[in-house]
Every structure is written in C-alpha cells, then in structure tokens.
Amino acid sequence: MTENLMQALHELLEQKNVPALKVFLSEQNPVDLAELLSAENAMPLAKLYRLLPKTLAAEVFVEMDTDMQEMLIAELTDKELADTMSELFYDDAADLIEEMPATVVKRILRNTAPEDRKEINKLLKFKDDSAGSIMTTEFVDLKREMTVGDALDHIRRVAPEKETVYTCYVTDETRHLLGLVTALTLLTAPTERKIGKLMEEHVISAKTDDDREEVAKTLMKYDFLALPVVDSEERLVGIVTVDDALDVISEETEEDFAKMAAITPSETPYLKTPVLRLFRARIPWLLLLMVSATFTGMIISGFENALAKQVILTMFIPMLMDTGGNCGSQSSVTIIRALSLGEVRFSDVFRVMRKEFTVALLCGSTLAAVAFIKLMTVDNLLSGGVTVTVALVVALTLLCTVLAAKFIGALLPIAARRIGLDPAVAASPMITTLVDAVALLVYFGIATALLGL
C-alpha cells in the first residue's frame, strides 16, 4: 500500500505538477501521509506539508513521530506553526509540549493563542500516568432542557472543534455530569424530545487521578468510544477517547514484553532506536543477573569435592536448570498476564497456589518419570555410568525443582503486585536465577544423601 503511494508521490514530485500534487495529498489518509513524509530524509518535508489543507495538515502532524515533528517545526514559519497549533486538539498539543526540547516548547507556546494555552496548561498539570494526562477537554456538552433538535444544532456548530460527537455528555449549571446521549439516540429520537428524558443516567466515569491503564481497561471492557473523566467534585472535565486508550494499552503491553525479557522499556520503534540506547536498556539487567548467578556458582563450588567424585552429576546440571527455568516462566508469565488482565487478584492467592501446586505435581511427576527412563536407557547407552541411584537423584531433583519453580513463579508476581511493584519484574530472567539456585541446592542435597558423597 504505502509503496504504491510512495511511487505515485515521487512521480508527481518529478513532474513538479503542484496542482496534481495538492489533489493527491488531500485525498490521502493522515496516517499514510505521516508515513510518506517520514519515509525519506530526501523528502521536501515542509514544502509538502504546506500543500496540505489546514485540518489535514494538523492530523498528519499528530501522526508523525517526535523527531519528525521537531524537524518540521524547525522548518515552519511562526505563522505556519501558529496555524498548526490552532488546529491541534488540546490533548495532542499537551503531548507535543511534553515531548519537545525546552527551546522548541518556548517557540510553540509563543505561537499558541492565549485561550488555547490555558486549556493546554490545565492538561499538563496532571500526573504522567493519570487519566487526566490522556484526556481531552474537547467534548460535546449538552443540557437537560435542550430538545433533540437543539442538541443536533449545537453539535453541527461545535463538531469541528470536538474530538468526538458520537457520545455527548449532559451536565448541569455547575458542570456536574448528569448523563450521556449517543449520536445514535439523537439520530433516531423525535426532534422535540427533551435530552433530560432521553439520556442514560448510569454513566460509568473515571477520576482525573485514576491510573491511566485502569481507565483504558474500563473503556475497552465496555466497548465504549469515550469515557468521561470527572474531578474530585464530580464535575465533568474531560473525556478519554478509544484511540488514546488503545495507545495506553499497547504501550503497557510492550512494557510487559520488555520487562519479561529483562529490558528497560522504550517507546521508540526498534529500527529507529540508536545502538547506544539499546545497549543502555539491556546492560544493567544483564549485569545484575550475571552477578546474581554468582550464587549459583558458589553453590557448585561448595560441592566441588562431591562433584569431583561423581563427575557424571555435572552432565545433568544444564537440564535441571533449564527445566526449572522453563517451569518457572510458564507459571510467572501466566500469572503476570492474569494479573494484568484483571483475571486474578491478591485475594485469589490461595486458589492460584493450589492450582499451580497440582499442575506442578503433574508436570513434575511426568518429567521425573520420563527423565528416569531416559537416563537409564539413552544416556546410559550414550555416556555410560548412570546408575539407578544417579537416575533416581536426577528424577527426584526434577520433581522438587518443578514444584519449587512453579511455586516461586506463581507467588512472586502476586507478591510484587501486593507491595506495589509491577508484577512483570518477577518474570522469566529473575525467576530463572532464583530457580537455578534452588535446583542446585536440591540436587546436591539429594545427591549427598543418596550417593553418600
């Protein structure tokens, strides 16, 4: 798709056919245009941007990434920047100001109308992870006394400045939220009907300082197009729209993926992230985990003499460690996702433990049985020297390791959530390090007992 558009754009640029270029650009979707304009550094960015109709230009601007926005602003005149700013929704303007360097912010604010600046400033005051930080103040506000006809007239007038007109909110004189009406209701109701009679009064809303992830999840849960946000005095101050909620959800999901792989999360697409930033996002965790693996090494070192007597035991260390790690990851990832989706709460901790214990018993016995048979047959043929006692030591260690791994894997995320940490930090790499130590201690413990080392 974009490849075709790119080619068409290049042809028009070569022909220097400005009128045709204007028509072509005005017919594209803002998302595609942002991609087109960002695709190559060779693009005459500001020149093309100037050919766009004003509203479309602002829509394209919002879809660009931070670097491109900064480049474009540098090329725009003050007048052009002011035009763009006046077209932006307040929440997008606030996001822009949060992401630009200080000098650019100064220039942006200088070219923003005072009344817009006031609205944007209101949004900037909310904490980064709050509902306030993702809401917009540009919603349709109706009164109880209006008729459907009045409301439709009102919508027609204000629509260009509103982020959505498909859900309208009803407030009283002191801006308290009374109810909502959808555009569908307005379209299908008799023109003379009063809004007060039509509105849904059981409105699900959020507070400005609610966690933005919770708010996004609520919106998704109910399949709403927007969720109203009220202040501490129950006055309607903004709405969160579905597209912004979606952005929050996908950001949080990517954060979970990153944490599970022991990476500091970043919002930049992979190919655009500089090598040094990738390095900095990865190295602290690698160092931490490497150093903590020292304990595992120390356990082995403590049993050096025993190992020297039965070198064959060394052969099974990787398998025991890996299986423990895998079992632990299975449980921790399952529980981390269940917590994140709201399927499991702290009060379910005993149900989770019982379930994981049963699963661990089943997995552990199966693995132990298979390992025992494999050791006595395949491994004995391949390497020799596997006695029944050694096979028993390995099988018993497997069973205990799986039980411990699933217990740790399930409990740690719940405990992390309980003390206010992100459960995802208790993911695979951390579990692996812990389970390794447990596996080795159990291994050498059982080996010492059964083999008399």
Next chain:
Amino acid sequence: MTENLMQALHELLEQKNVPALKVFLSEQNPVDLAELLSAENAMPLAKLYRLLPKTLAAEVFVEMDTDMQEMLIAELTDKELADTMSELFYDDAADLIEEMPATVVKRILRNTAPEDRKEINKLLKFKDDSAGSIMTTEFVDLKREMTVGDALDHIRRVAPEKETVYTCYVTDETRHLLGLVTALTLLTAPTERKIGKLMEEHVISAKTDDDREEVAKTLMKYDFLALPVVDSEERLVGIVTVDDALDVISEETEEDFAKMAAITPSETPYLKTPVLRLFRARIPWLLLLMVSATFTGMIISGFENALAKQVILTMFIPMLMDTGGNCGSQSSVTIIRALSLGEVRFSDVFRVMRKEFTVALLCGSTLAAVAFIKLMTVDNLLSGGVTVTVALVVALTLLCTVLAAKFIGALLPIAARRIGLDPAVAASPMITTLVDAVALLVYFGIATALLGL
C-alpha cells in the same frame, strides 16, 4: 463496582421485589450484567435473564462466556431462545454456533429464522483466521443518488439492526464499494446535498480472505471505527468493527505471551481453566525442552575428563548459560515484537543483524570486563583458585556467547516468519536451549586451547 452491584442485586432478590429488580437490571450495562449473572452458580440465571428487556438480554448473552451461554440455553424455552437469536448480530450468532456442542447447535438453528440462518451460514463459511470470520453483514448501505436527508431517514429506519451507523458505506447496484460517509459528515452537511458529492472515495478496505490479525492491525493503525470487507469481485460483503478488531489483537497478544513462555495458548481465563488443561498446555514443551537439553548434557559429558582436571570451571557454567539465555531473550523478544508490530520486515534482516551485532559487542565487552574483574577479586576471595587464565577463559567465553546469543536471538524469529511460522515460537525457551549448547562448546573449546586440558 461489581461488588456494589452484586450486593444491590442480592438485596433485591431477598426482598423478592420483582418490579424493582426489573428496573435495576434494565439500568445496568450489559458487560456488568453478564459478570453479575455469571458470578455465582447459585444465581437463578434464566429467571433473571427473563426479566431483562429483549435487546439488553441479547447484549448480555453475547458478553457471557461459552459455559454460561450453554447453561442458559439449556434453561431457556424454544420461544425464548428464538427471541434471543433474532436479536443477535450475525457475527455473534456465528461465533456462538462455532463454540457450542453439536446438539446445542441443532437446537439453536431450529430456533433461528430461515433468513437469519442464511446470513449466519454465509459467515460460517469463512476460514477461522480470515477477515470474513470476524466481520458482520449488518452495515448501513447508502446510494450515491440519495440526499443527506434521505440517508438520515434511511439510517433512522435501519439503525436498530445495524452494528454501527457511524460509518456508512456507499455502493452501486452491483454492490461495489464506491465510498464512505461518516455520521459526522451527515450531521453537519446540508440536507439537500447528494451522498455522491460528499463521500470519501479513497476507502481502505480488506478482502474476506485477508488474515484477521492484519485486518485488525489496519483498523487500529488508522483509528477507524469500522473497516469494510469486499469479496474477490470487489463487492462489499461486510464490515469489521473496532470492538471485534480489539478482541483479535488482544487474543494474538496473549498467544504471543504464552508462546514466549513455552505454553500452548488458550482463551480461557486462568482461574476458570481446569488443572488438566493447564497441564496439557505446558507439559509437551517442557518435555521437548528437557530432551533437547540432553545435548547440552552430552557436551559436558564429552568434556568430563577436562572438567575433572579443572573442577573450578564447573562453577561458571550456570553464569555463562544464564547470561547467554538472557542476552538471547532480549534480542528475540525485541525482534518478535518489532515483527508483530510491523516495525521490522524480512528485508530489514541485514540492518537488524548489524544493529544486534554492535549491541552484542558493547554488551559482551562490558560483561566480559566485569566478569574478569569479579573473578580475579570476589570469586578468588570466596572460592580461591581462579588463575588469570581461568578468568580469561570465562571472559572470552562470555563475549563469544553474547555475540552468538544475540545473533541467534535476532535471526531466528525473522527466519521463522520467513518460512511462514509464528516468530514467537523462536522465543526465550528455545533460544535458551540453543544458546546453552553454544556457550558450553565455546567454553570448553577456549578452555582446552588456553588451559591445555
């Protein structure tokens, strides 16, 4: 929230106040009602369901999970089932039929109007992972010659049967898709204006056999409320709405999480999944990975004599294996997500490799340097016997392992995608098993060379 509702419901049930109960139920959101009715087995499910207004009842029905739906259907009379079926959107009805056991399906179809059955059957014919399988045929269809007034009248008439009226599609006599008009445009345009003059003609659409995940991503990318789906002859046959696209995306995300933890994906919430199903989802991967860890064991066994001479080398095996695994996971998870989000394609393979190589060089050297210093100081103090050569062997092995791990971690997901597999299968557990073997081979290779074992 739900706790309060639950309490209110219990009180009304105890009072046996049916009129108040009816009012209470009719005021709730269908998502909450589905949760309330599913919460306890003790609930008089069908009795409460019968108190709901017809349309709300169908909305609640759709929000219930499969088990609850089956229980409810068993309690409903044929007449009540027919009422519910006539209220369902065709895509929801098709989903229901796909999930119910054969005997229930028979009863459902017997109680579905022939014309509805025809539409549902059309949807059932599409492949499970296709756009056709997630679309609905209930969209608003306008003609070019209509005026805005005609269109609004038409919408008023058909709205109750349509899944969304906020995006309307314009087709010709042969049902070819010509353009679209949003409800916002209709609301703000002059009543006499012709639809043909108003419609957007550059419509982004999907084909019935497009991959459903790609379709969902397209819809999200453009922040659309719906995406039209056309057949092989470019005739409009359905639309995918944003809520269904969201379900697809979150299903696929959970699948990725599961695969990364070596679990067979399942759609059932954790606490509702029976232990045996959890066991079956986990054990095949554990067995597979345990058996493949045999190779790692065999490598150790091959170097048994060397290890016996320098038992201290054993001490660093866990650290080398874990660090390799962690480095590999970091790269594989990063690339798997970048592929899934469309940030990286196969054609980027060389850029990815160059980037990962540089990051690996930075991470590898840092880790090697830290490990060398740590071995010569801390480990020497704690365990003793770490010569400069041993420390050098470990540091060099670390560097090589990190390079190999990041290379394997980045390349494998891209390769998997290339040959048509899900990149997520090349995630942490598989990478760990591979990287372990590489780490040990490098370790013993370098040790043999430098220590002359």
